[in-house]
Amino acid sequence: MLEVKDIHVAYGPVKALYGVSLKAHPSEILCLLGRNGAGKTTIMKSIMGLLPVSEGSVSLEGENLSVLPAHLVPRRGIGYIPQGRRLFSELTVDENIEIGLMTRKQGADTREWVLDIFPRLRDRLTQQAGTLSGGEQQMLATARALCVRPKVLLLDEPTEGLQPSMIEQIRQVIVKMKEEGIAIILVEQRVDAVLSIADRVTFIENGKDVETTTAAALREDPRKLSKYLGV
Amino acid sequence: MEFGPHLMLASLEGAVISAILVLTAMGLSIVFGVMRVVNVAHGEFFMLGAVLAWYITTLLGGHPALGFGVALIVAPLLVGCLAAFADRVILKRINYDPDRTIVATIGMLYIIQQTTLMTFGPEARPVEAPFNHRLSLPWFEFGENGFAMTWPWGLSTTSYKLFVIGAAVVVLIALWVFLTRTKIGLIMRATQQDSETAQAFGVPVGQVYSWVFGLGAGLAALGAVLVVPIQQAHYLMGHDPLLLAFIVVIIGGLGSLPGTVIAALLIGMSDGIISVFFSPTLAKIIATFLVAMVLVFRPQGLLGKTAP
Numbered sequence: 219m220l221e222v223k224d225i226h227v228a229y230g231p232v233k234a235l236y237g238v239s240l241k242a243h244p245s246e247i248l249c250l251l252g253r254n255g256a257g258k259t260t261i262m263k264s265i266m267g268l269l270p271v272s273e274g275s276v277s278l279e280g281e282n283l284s285v286l287p288a289h290l291v292p293r294r295g296i297g298y299i300p301q302g303r304r305l306f307s308e309l310t311v312d313e314n315i316e317i318g319l320m321t322r323k324q325g326a327d328t329r330e331w332v333l334d335i336f337p338r339l340r341d342r343l344t345q346q347a348g349t350l351s352g353g354e355q356q357m358l359a360t361a362r363a364l365c366v367r368p369k370v371l372l373l374d375e376p377t378e379g380l381q382p383s384m385i386e387q388i389r390q391v392i393v394k395m396k397e398e399g400i401a402i403i404l405v406e407q408r409v410d411a412v413l414s415i416a417d418r419v420t421f422i423e424n425g426k427d428v429e430t431t432t433a434a435a436l437r438e439d440p441r442k443l444s445k446y447l448g449v
Numbered sequence: 450m451e452f453g454p455h456l457m458l459a460s461l462e463g464a465v466i467s468a469i470l471v472l473t474a475m476g477l478s479i480v481f482g483v484m485r486v487v488n489v490a491h492g493e494f495f496m497l498g499a500v501l502a503w504y505i506t507t508l509l510g511g512h513p514a515l516g517f518g519v520a521l522i523v524a525p526l527l528v529g530c531l532a533a534f535a536d537r538v539i540l541k542r543i544n545y546d547p548d549r550t551i552v553a554t555i556g557m558l559y560i561i562q563q564t565t566l567m568t569f570g571p572e573a574r575p576v577e578a579p580f581n582h583r584l585s586l587p588w589f590e591f592g593e594n595g596f597a598m599t600w601p602w603g604l605s606t607t608s609y610k611l612f613v614i615g616a617a618v619v620v621l622i623a624l625w626v627f628l629t630r631t632k633i634g635l636i637m638r639a640t641q642q643d644s645e646t647a648q649a650f651g652v653p654v655g656q657v658y659s660w661v662f663g664l665g666a667g668l669a670a671l672g673a674v675l676v677v678p679i680q681q682a683h684y685l686m687g688h689d690p691l692l693l694a695f696i697v698v699i700i701g702g703l704g705s706l707p708g709t710v711i712a713a714l715l716i717g718m719s720d721g722i723i724s725v726f727f728s729p730t731l732a733k734i735i736a737t738f739l740v741a742m743v744l745v746f747r748p749q750g751l752l753g754k755t756a757p
Contacts, residue, residue: 266649289653298649306642309635317639320632321651362650 219244219401220265220296220370225274225284227264234260236425237274242370242401247392249404249412249433251447252422258405259301261422262372265403266298267291278370292321297368301375301405303359307348311339314347314358318365332361335391353384360391370401377411389415409447413437421446454588454604456722463721465610465679468617469672471713473690474697475624475706476668482704483641483661486540486550490557491669492691493565494532498524498670499682500565503574514579517678524674525667532666533659540662541655558687565684578678582608613675620671621710628706637661641704669694693720696736700743702753711751 220242227235235257242248250258263269265276267288276283283291292298306314319329333340336357342350347358356376363371373392377385393415396402406412412419416433423446436442477491501524506516535557543549585605587598628634639647640657648654669690680686697716701708716736723732743750 268645268649287653287655288648289651292649292651300646300649304643304646306639306646308642309638313635313639316632316635317647317650317652320636366650 219279220403221277222261222265223275223277225261225264225276226272227260227269228272229260229269234425235264238422238425238427239274240403240420240427240430242403244369244399244401245396246417247396247402247404247415249406249416249419250422251406251409251412251419251443253447256422257425258422259374260425262298262300262374262403262405265291265372266296292366295322295366295369297363297366297371299359299363299371299373299376301378303355305347305355305358305362307346309347310344311347311350311358312343314362315339315365318362321366324365324367328365328367332364335364335394336361353380353387356380356384356388360388364395368400370403371395372403374405375407376404377406377408385411409443451601453590454586454601455725457586457588458604458606459722459725460718461606461610461721462725463718464614466721467714467717468614469676470690470693470697470717471710472617472620472672472675473669474694474701474709474713475621476665476672477694478698478701478704478706478709479637479668480662480665481698482706483637484540484545484658485547486545486662487547487554488662488665489551489554489691490535490561491554491665491694492687492689493558493561494528494666494687495669495673495690496565496682496684496687497528497531497561498673499576499677499680499686500569500684501527501670502674502677503569503576503682506576513577517576517579517674520576521671521674525670528670529663529667533663536659536662541658545658562684562687569682569684571684573681573683575681576677578607578609580608580612581678584608584611609678613679616675617672620668624668625706633660692733693736696740698750699740700750702750705750705752705754708750708752 222238222240224237224239225235226233226237238257238261240248240261250261252258260269264271267283267286271284278294278296281294283294306317315329315332319325338354339357339361342354347355350358360376376388380388389411392402392404404416413433413436418430419433419436420430421428421442428446429442431442473491473495477488480486480488502517502520505520505523506513509516509519539553539557540550543553583605584607585600588601588604589596589598628638636647636652636657640652640654644654672690693716697712698709700716701712719735720732723735
């Protein structure tokens with residue numbers, strides 16, 4: 219469904235990715251693992267078209283996304299939960315959701331669907347997003363991405379800095395979205411969390427994908443974890 | 450005239466200055482807030498509004514109200530389109546780089562100013578006000594016969610000046626409704642907060658920037674059309690509004706719209722009152738001094754936020 223083929227990406231003169239290839243399939247969670255600075259967030263941004271791809275391509279259901287202007291990429295059905303949540307913090311919860319809905323002109327039914335997944339947000343609709351607690355902010359960032367009604371969901375460290383009960387809630391939502399047929403790409407630092415929900419794992423090292431394996435294989439033989447992550 | 454009526458007259462002048470200033474500064478503030486562009490050419494968009502108002506009223510002839518009414522709508526629209534075009538062909542090409550946009554807008558300033566000099570000429574040209582009745586104002590005081598209403602000689606204003614104040618209030622309210630109640634306004638505010646994330650949710654940031662730059666210039670032009678029956682159109686008339694708008698935006702807090710309104714009232718009123726009682730130069734000196742004090746003691750401005 220989503221295919222990243224041998225992409226090279228640079229921040230201005232500084233090259234960050236040297237040929238990364240990935241495939242995400244519907245109803246599957248692909249997890250990217252790698253050390254800090256390996257290029258995981260860069261891969262996410264490149265898929266969204268926020269960084270120029272100098273070589274290679276990103277395609278969704280056969281359509282080449284890397285030649286589209288950045289604002290058209292999400293309209294093809296990609297929901298993005300950026301690292302650090304990146305909410306529109308001075309807008310209200312409702313307005314943040316509205317921005318998500320506008321992406322693909324979704325209506326009230328999508329809004330209800332999302333608010334049913336995160337009922338806590340319903341009580342906070344008129345509150346400024348920046349005043350929410352960390353967990354609620356993550357819920358809102360997730361809700362905003364789901365408002366796109368995505369075919370592919372990109373999550374960049376969704377559990378960073380959250381308390382365990384909140385992490386569990388986010389995890390359940392990810393699994394639920396997988397069951398609804400969404401292809402999920404997840405960047406996550408916590409190996410135990412990855413192994414419990416991922417289907418496949420791709421290791422990223424120095425701006426390249428070095429190996430892709432199934433999570434089941436990793437659970438049985440965790441030696442690769444220490445090889446690529448040093449844990 | 451006694452002090453009381455004199456102060457009232459000065460305050461009215463100040464309110465007119467504030468009204469024009471708030472529109473001009475609002476344009477500058479919105480452009481900076483959303484695009485992070487310091488638009489040095491803002492005063493020239495103001496001047497263009499006044500010059501276009503002269504062309505339109507002269508071309509149409511007829512009753513002054515007809516030409517003025519058309520100018521009030523067409524001049525800001527034309528200036529807005531020109532600014533959006535300039536955004537497309539100049540600012541976009543230099544990627545909105547903060548340093549280069551300053552140099553680029555200085556270039557735009559001279560291109561617009563000198564083109565106007567070559568076509569419109571160096572004269573100051575008047576535009577007739579659509580209506581201009583002299584209104585005497587009453588004054589209340591306790592005299593020998595107790596509380597009495599008097600009509601001091603010289604205490605008067607014109608209906609047009611009151612119209613300017615009213616028009617500015619209406620435009621401000623319309624702008625507030627536009628920014629907070631419409632989808633385009635929501636998109637602009639989201640872009641202001643985080644343009645990259647906005648783009649990740651389908652916001653065409655490039656187009657939003659063009660709209661915002663056009664809106665900012667259009668607001669300046671609208672202020673100019675309102676002021677031109679009082680002040681006359683001249684190719685150098687953009688300097689003072691630019692300086693005052695910067696003063697207002699710095700005091701109010703860059704990008705903070707409520708701060709801009711408060712600072713415009715403060716600077717406009719003090720400018721009006723000090724100009725009447727002392728001299729216009731002293732008014733400018735005090736305003737500039739205020740900016741220096743704000744920069745020293747509260748660099749983010751009255752209602753500005755410090756970077757997180």
